[in-house]
Amino acid sequence: MASSQVLNFSPNPTFLNFSKPSLSSKFGFVLKPWRYPSPLILKCCSPLSRTVNEQLLQETIKGNAGDTSSIEVDSVTEAELKENGFRSTRRTKLVCTIGPATCGLEELEALAVGGMNVGRINMCHGTREWHKRVIERVRKLNEEKGFAVAIMMDTEGSEIHMGDLGGTSSAKAEDGEVWTFSVRAFDSSWPERTISVNYEGFAEDVKVGDELLVDGGMVRFEVIETIGPDVKCICTDPGLLLPRANLTFWRDGKLVRERSAMLPTISSKDWLDIDFGIAEGVDFIAVSFVKSTEVINHLKSYIKARAHNGDIAIIAKIESIESLKNLEEIILASDGIMVARGDLGAQIPLEQVPSAQQKIVQLCRQLNSPVIIASQLLESMIEYPTPTRAEVADVSEAVRQQSDALMLSGESAMGQYPEKALTVLRSVSLRMERWWREQKFHEGLDLPNIASSFADCISEEICTSAVKMANNLEVDAIFVYTKTGHMASLLSRCRPDCPIFAFTGTTSVRRCLNLQWGLIPFQLSFSDDMESNLNKTFSLLKARGMIKSGDLVVAVSDMLQSVQVMTVP
The missing domain is CATH 3.20.20.60 (Phosphoenolpyruvate-binding domains)
Structure with missing residues (x-):
């Protein structure tokens, strides 16, 4: 593979300052400012680099003609990107x-x-x-x-909740109706207006006058009588009763939770x-x-x-x-x-x-x-x-x-x-x-440092810097290559203006990233060579119409401590 001309810069201290006293004291050693050549590199592709990448891109597309199966992304997101572009993604x-x-x-x-x-x-x-x-x-x-x-x-x-409603999907409790809450097991002959409860000590714990809340207060009852395993209640706030709804009871305006605290989680x-x-x-x-x-x-x-x-x-x-x-x-x-x-x-x-x-x-x-x-x-x-x-x-x-x-x-x-x-x-x-995004609320946001090791601290600083650069340069997307998903989650935490394309080789990591803000998870096999990864990604995504020449991308990786700004060739 032909090498590309790359301009290397030491980190801007406003972005990547590793001589903070707080970090020195936190990890127990003195951190000195980085000097050329820095292991933490900010790469900006020159015109010559883009020409070489265009050559590599055409060769990769030709070699993989008709084969885009080596990268997987949700088909709905792919369609949205093709139709409306980066900024349209949710x-x-x-x-x-x-x-x-x-x-x-x-x-x-x-x-x-x-x-x-x-x-x-x-x-x-x-x-x-x-x-x-x-x-x-x-x-x-x-x-x-x-x-x-x-x-x-x-x-x-294991909290206290209702059981089934005698086979019915729901029941309506009207104001003033008397219902029975019972721990008894019923066969096919289910008594009218009777609700089973999963907690055997229910009748012993409640007292006359207690307020019983169903499903967080969607329906309310007042206890009027206890007879053995049965608790008779009058409906004070009518509503719809659903199977397995949570039950809580209050006494003198306070939640009675002693029994709940004793139940295993x-x-x-x-x-x-x-x-x-x-x-x-x-x-x-x-x-x-x-x-x-x-x-x-x-x-x-x-x-x-x-x-x-x-x-x-x-x-x-x-x-x-x-x-x-x-x-x-x-x-x-x-x-x-x-x-x-x-x-x-x-x-x-x-x-x-x-x-x-x-x-x-x-x-x-x-x-x-x-x-x-x-x-x-x-x-x-x-x-x-x-x-x-x-x-x-x-x-x-x-x-x-x-x-x-x-x-x-x-x-x-x-x-x-x-x-x-x-x-x-x-x-x-x-x-x-x-x-x-229009209000640019991110500009005043200051997230605390949460790193527990020096390596995590570097990752955190890289992601913070990458998002600042992405917002300031108004790039189209952030690319992150991650084996564990940690680097992608750090980027998500910063809530950038642009979407985050998270590339991982593991199905389980890809699915877990589905829950995190702003991440578009891709499944892709990649190496430790960032230039090779980017060229491969560009060729595959361009072939599927998800990116185009001229798009501006910030790229980071948990394998190489770098931030790269690149224009899609």
């Missing part, structure tokens, strides 16, 4: 809960075409055989249609579900009602010992007072966070939920952890084809906070308009992201 990722309304092959394909990045299966509902069929269909679509939809499995958790059923998820090769496992880091660390060890590649990411669901108290430690221990606002809103005052959400999102971004906003984003679209204006404002606020992902729950699982709900999330996300 940065916020979308998660859809799969249920009876969307479990068929055609329905799943419609969601994938509509922008679903991650499909969520909720182990609170359905059988393992049913979920297995859903996973198989998603994998089939990925293979045959060119999608890259990842799979997230959500555990049920991962139940015996959850462990069986986790084994199922490992066997099926899911990409994420979302753990319900995480209270501390111990369960996360134990689960990671459990998965590492049993999973084929050990690459299943752990998402901790923040939905309790205990999880808020231990928030930073939980974020650091897990691979991502889900803000489960429904259950969280049942444990803290409603007016505190928005500030809690913002705090969680900001802390996740500072600590470089992807965060999902979940629960009731477009709740009205379960029954109606258009959302309320308040719901659109809620979605816009989550996007404005620059959350990594938004999640549909009942809207896509059992709603009448799942595709329309997904379309609303997508369109609102695109509009708010465009507004954010």
Whole structure:
């Protein structure tokens, strides 16, 4: 391969200053400024370099004529890039809960075409055989249609919740009606207005006068009598009762959580579900009602010992007072966070939920952890084809906070308009992201240093500098070549104006990157030679019409400590 002429510059100290006293003291040694020739190089391609690359590009295209199969990207993203260009790509990722309304092959394909990045299966509902069929269909679509939809499995958790409603999909509780909550096991003869509860000590723990909240307060009851294993309650706030809904009870204005605190985070059923998820090769496992880091660390060890590649990411669901108290430690221990606002809103005052959400999102971004906003984003679209204006404002606020992902729950699982709900999330996300870029809010953002080693510190500085350069030069895209995904996540953390093309050789890493803001994951085999990688990438992407001559690209890699600015030949 012909060599290209490259101009080498030492790092601009405003971008790459490794003589900071804070870094010296942090790592226990003195850091001196880099001198020529620097191992940390900023490369700018000269006109001669571009000529040579054009030659190499034509040779590569000729040698690979008709063969673009060595690079894989989501077919929906590819179509968007071809039609509308770099700036049209959506940065916020979308998660859809799969249920009876969307479990068929055609329905799943419609969601994938509509922008679903991650499909969520909720182990609170359905059988393992049913979920297995859903996973198989998603994998089939990925293979045959060119999608890259990842799979997230959500555990049920061991908190108190309702059971099935005698085989019915839902029931309406009216104001003043008396309902019975019971721990008894019923056969086919299910008593009218009776709800089963999964916690055997339920009748002993509640007292007359306690307030019982269903699904975070969507329906409210007051306890009027306890008879053996049965608790009779009168409905004070009517609403729709759904199977497996969470139950909390309040006494004298305070949440009664002593029993919940004693229950294990991962139940015996959850462990069986986790084994199922490992066997099926899911990409994420979302753990319900995480209270501390111990369960996360134990689960990671459990998965590492049993999973084929050990690459299943752990998402901790923040939905309790205990999880808020231990928030930073939980974020650091897990691979991502889900803000489960429904259950969280049942444990803290409603007016505190928005500030809690913002705090969680900001802390996740500072600590470089992807965060999902979940629960009731477009709740009205379960029954109606258009959302309320308040719901659109809620979605816009989550996007404005620059959350990594938004999640549909009942809207896509059992709603009448799942595709329309997904379309609303997508369109609102695109509009708010465009507004954010126009306002240039990134200019005043200062992220703390989170590196735990000198090598990580270098990676962090490279990514920060690359994003500053990309924004200042108004480049079309950032290319990152990463084996583990870490360098790509650091770039995502900086929230650049342009999209990030993340190239990795591993399927599991590619799918996990599906959850992170602004990343477009590609699967590509690459070497340690950056020039070779770039020429190969340019040829493949140009052949597929995803980039064109004249596009400006910033390229970084976790194999070579460099930042390169290149024009596509």
